[in-house]
Amino acid sequence: MKNYVLDTNVLLHDPNSLLNFEDNNVLIPIEVIEEIDRFKRESSELGQNARTVSRSLDSLREQGSLNEGVELENGGCLRIIFQKKLKSDTTQAIFTDNTVDNRILSQALAIQKAHPKSHTILVSKDINLRIKADALGLQAEDYETDRIQIKDLYTGMLEMMVSAEKMAAFRTNGELELNGGNTYFPNEYCTLMEETNPKRTALTKVDPTGKKLVPIIDNREGVWGIKPRNREQHFAFDALLDDRIKLVTLMGKAGTGKTLMAMAAGLKKTVLDREFRRLVVARPTISMGKELGFLPGSLEEKLAPWMQPIHDALEMLSDLNMGQESRRSNDLMRSGSIVVEALSYIRGRSIAHQFMVIDEAQNLTPLEVKTIITRVGHGTKIIFTGDPYQIDNPYVDSSSNGFNYIISKFRSQAIAAHIELQKGERSELAELAANLL
CATH class of the missing domain: 3.40.50.300 (P-loop containing nucleotide triphosphate hydrolases)
Structure with missing residues (x-):
């Protein structure tokens, strides 16, 4: 079982992130609660998210003790963590200033030390905090549940080479059946090109069923003075x-x-x-x-x-x-x-x-x-x-x-x-x- 220590920006980015760590321990430092409290009065989306997080934690508090841990609906366990003041404060021992980020790091390090057999991971969208965690030997990750890599992003377009007979059939019938085996998305735009003469093309799109190509709307005359170039x-x-x-x-x-x-x-x-x-x-x-x-x-x-x-x-x-x-x-x-x-x-x-x-x-x-x-x-x-x-x-x-x-x-x-x-x-x-x- 892993211990995920969450930074404030993760909760403000996605108030439902508490449920996205499977059946592991989700740990929220007390400093994160204080930061959320400062955001909750804002009228922006961040303020709305802060209020959503507060309500979620309050409903979980009614199910059990947040100090000892409350079971989440996905099988995980949520706990609010804080460090008792010791004679040799670990935060001051490691860092020159006692900032919120440094206190969160200190708590994550304390969890890692107290549970050496469990995997402790700090989750933050703050790049510099992740760098500091890595420098201290603490694994840190970005919150990637909703990340979409641009290089893998759907373009909405494709090109397809067809025979002269199929091109002629498309122009005559106004449709062309797609071969099985490949996956085509509804409204995916396709440039049909003739195999013997690639300069002969037709602009088409996949129909709602995803099984055939149909012509696009002819807008060569332009729309409100704008002609497609x-x-x-x-x-x-x-x-x-x-x-x-x-x-x-x-x-x-x-x-x-x-x-x-x-x-x-x-x-x-x-x-x-x-x-x-x-x-x-x-x-x-x-x-x-x-x-x-x-x-x-x-x-x-x-x-x-x-x-x-x-x-x-x-x-x-x-x-x-x-x-x-x-x-x-x-x-x-x-x-x-x-x-x-x-x-x-x-x-x-x-x-x-x-x-x-x-x-x-x-x-x-x-x-x-x-x-x-x-x-x-x-x-x-x-x-x-x-x-x-x-x-x-x-x-x-x-x-x-x-x-x-x-x-x-x-x-x-x-x-x-x-x-x-x-x-x-x-x-x-x-x-x-x-x-x-």
Whole structure:
């Protein structure tokens, strides 16, 4: 049986992490409880998670003594640990300062010394704490239950070589049966190429059953003034405009057109086709670099710095679509057809019959993503856009963010589609910067 000593950031990252260590001992230092107490008054997601942890521990306290250990529903045992003050304080003996991290390390070392036959592991999302633990001969691990490695991430696309006869049959029948043996996911996009002439291609996708290929929606004429410039953008517009698909994830580096295409499709579906009540565009309020401090003014004025990229995209779409149906973005926002908001206030809502675009989704945790998707009501379509290599949230990284999490979890679902946009189209300079820098 192993002894897992948990750091505060593990519980704040995933309040349900107590149940993810199988039938082993889960040990929480008393300092972690004190830190959670400091977070619980915050109105942020961290505050919500802290309150969830406190309630979970309180319910376990009613089942037995947290000092002696309470059995968890998965067969493990939870215990709150603390060190009695000794004449030679081990913390002061090892470290020069008596910080919370050092006291947690000291307690983990004491557990390792008291139970030499059991495997003691410190679990923390703090890299420096793991380094210090390793230096002291204590095994340390990151919390990896919800980690998804980018190199193994589902791309949503594949290529397939077929004979000239099969290509002709596909163009005639509008479908092509897939051979057995390989696993294909619903809405996985496929480029069919003719064996004798690879330049002859057809853009297709796997149907909801996963057994045949069907053509994608033809969007060569463009959507709200935006014309697809490459194969991935054709795939993206198909997913965005397919009424059967309710969740779309668009992943790509800066300048690949993720947000612009999502908003163009949303405007078409909302303003022109009137299939949704409004277009809702939201993004997490996490800045790049140093914070600006408290901003004066109304809620709209406070959110303006974070929402300006969305307004820029709306202005560009207004300029591009100069046809009879064109309307300025300001007019659409005043009429309520477009709503721009922060994700901070989404908890508790039920959002029905709306086209939702969640921008910069790589800054969300898996729990935040779950909170957002569970707000979706009947008739709503939700699009997540993000780049796992541009993360500003200090509490997630390229493997533990919620954006990668939903891509991995929803790939086998018939109502979801994922496209990885690879070619930058913003400008030649932006494409060079994304690749070189």
